[in-house]
Amino acid sequence: MTAVRRQARRYSDPARGVSIDRPLVLAILALLAVGLIMVASTSVAVAEKYAVGEWHFFSRHLMFVMVGLALAVGVQWLNTSLLEKSGRLCLLLSLLLLAAVLVPGMGVTVNGATRWLNLGIFRFQAVEAVKLLMIIYIAGYLARRPGLGDAGLMDTLKPLLVGAMVAAIILKQPDMGSALVLMAILGGMVWLAGAAWKWLSLLGLAALPLVTFAALEPYRLQRLTSFGDPFADPYNAGFQLVQALIAVGRGEISGVGIGGSVQKLFYLPEAHTDFIFAILAEELGLIGILFVLALFAVLVVRILRIGIRAHAAGSTFAAFTTFGIALWIGLQALVSIGVNLGVLPTKGLTLPLVSAGGSSMLVILLALGLVVRIARELDQQELARPRRQREWAA
Numbered sequence: 001m002t003a004v005r006r007q008a009r010r011y012s013d014p015a016r017g018v019s020i021d022r023p024l025v026l027a028i029l030a031l032l033a034v035g036l037i038m039v040a041s042t043s044v045a046v047a048e049k050y051a052v053g054e055w056h057f058f059s060r061h062l063m064f065v066m067v068g069l070a071l072a073v074g075v076q077w078l079n080t081s082l083l084e085k086s087g088r089l090c091l092l093l094s095l096l097l098l099a100a101v102l103v104p105g106m107g108v109t110v111n112g113a114t115r116w117l118n119l120g121i122f123r124f125q126a127v128e129a130v131k132l133l134m135i136i137y138i139a140g141y142l143a144r145r146p147g148l149g150d151a152g153l154m155d156t157l158k159p160l161l162v163g164a165m166v167a168a169i170i171l172k173q174p175d176m177g178s179a180l181v182l183m184a185i186l187g188g189m190v191w192l193a194g195a196a197w198k199w200l201s202l203l204g205l206a207a208l209p210l211v212t213f214a215a216l217e218p219y220r221l222q223r224l225t226s227f228g229d230p231f232a233d234p235y236n237a238g239f240q241l242v243q244a245l246i247a248v249g250r251g252e253i254s255g256v257g258i259g260g261s262v263q264k265l266f267y268l269p270e271a272h273t274d275f276i277f278a279i280l281a282e283e284l285g286l287i288g289i290l291f292v293l294a295l296f297a298v299l300v301v302r303i304l305r306i307g308i309r310a311h312a313a314g315s316t317f318a319a320f321t322t323f324g325i326a327l328w329i330g331l332q333a334l335v336s337i338g339v340n341l342g343v344l345p346t347k348g349l350t351l352p353l354v355s356a357g358g359s360s361m362l363v364i365l366l367a368l369g370l371v372v373r374i375a376r377e378l379d380q381q382e383l384a385r386p387r388r389q390r391e392w393a394a
Helices: 002-008 021-050 056-077 082-084 086-102 127-143 153-171 177-192 197-217 218-228 239-251 276-312 316-340 358-384 387-393
Strands: 106-110 112-118 122-124
Touching: 002 127, 021 056, 056 316, 082 127, 082 153, 082 177, 082 316, 082 358, 086 197, 086 276, 112 127, 122 127, 122 358, 127 153, 127 177, 127 316, 127 358, 153 239, 177 316, 239 276, 239 316, 276 316, 276 358, 316 358
Parallel strands: none
Antiparallel strands: 106 112, 112 122
């Protein structure tokens, strides 16, 4: 009777009898907990600036965390083979989302940037969904071309051209930080697929003048020049970086204690989003910095291990989807932390799983849920193999 039930279970159902990657899940939950603590710490101070209730930002952040976790659980019923067939649809949805942002009445402009869609109950940042959709599209392309290492320039160029087109639209919002992160993710996926260094180097050199031209916009150029010496203009171009560095410096080894930050009190802009890591450094000190860095290291390494497992099992699409998500979270965390510590020019990027930001939280938790689903599918496939084959593989 038991065998009949196993045979009747659909493959799209969550796999039974398989374990969950505990280090991965614990790292996710720990980062979410850190984020909740830090958003709660900054919520009262930031709320006064925006004339809302003291716990307005914390309650919204908690709501997005809960909805994101629900999405991560819901994706466990998704068969990844269906995603592999939806590559062109994902590309189309990416273009439609980015185009919708530019439509009057649908797009919302904040601080001169038009990056959000007005969904009534909240504003959704389209580029966050585009990152995941493009990862799925490129993963499908790479799965159809397993011999990319021996391919010519055109096969290597095609996915990067599509990515460059999407990045160019993102630059019009304008959002250079997300555009560069997206291209770095896609370039990393193509490199992991075995693309020849000569083609990647050639494409990188060809893209350099375009990136330089985009960086020459007056406000971007001002950020780059102030980055070298923010204290030369501490009240204008260098203001954000100076305040962030003061926050990091005040934290020293053990920090000033949760809730004790001074920089969040009208000094450091976007203390609950883009610069939340600086507040974390001030309140938790070097210990807190190292703890969060360790959590991100565990998270990215565990995701990469799942990708390697998928590649070894012949699940090429699942492997490259997982690699793309690892690159996305790792690169965005690296850039966000680098900006807060003053080692990278200022960019408006949230810290994954930590910063207050509904769009980022929802999509990243959905992506991580997909990683967990892929890991469970791999376990299910392993259990389905004959026992002798499993012992031989071990």
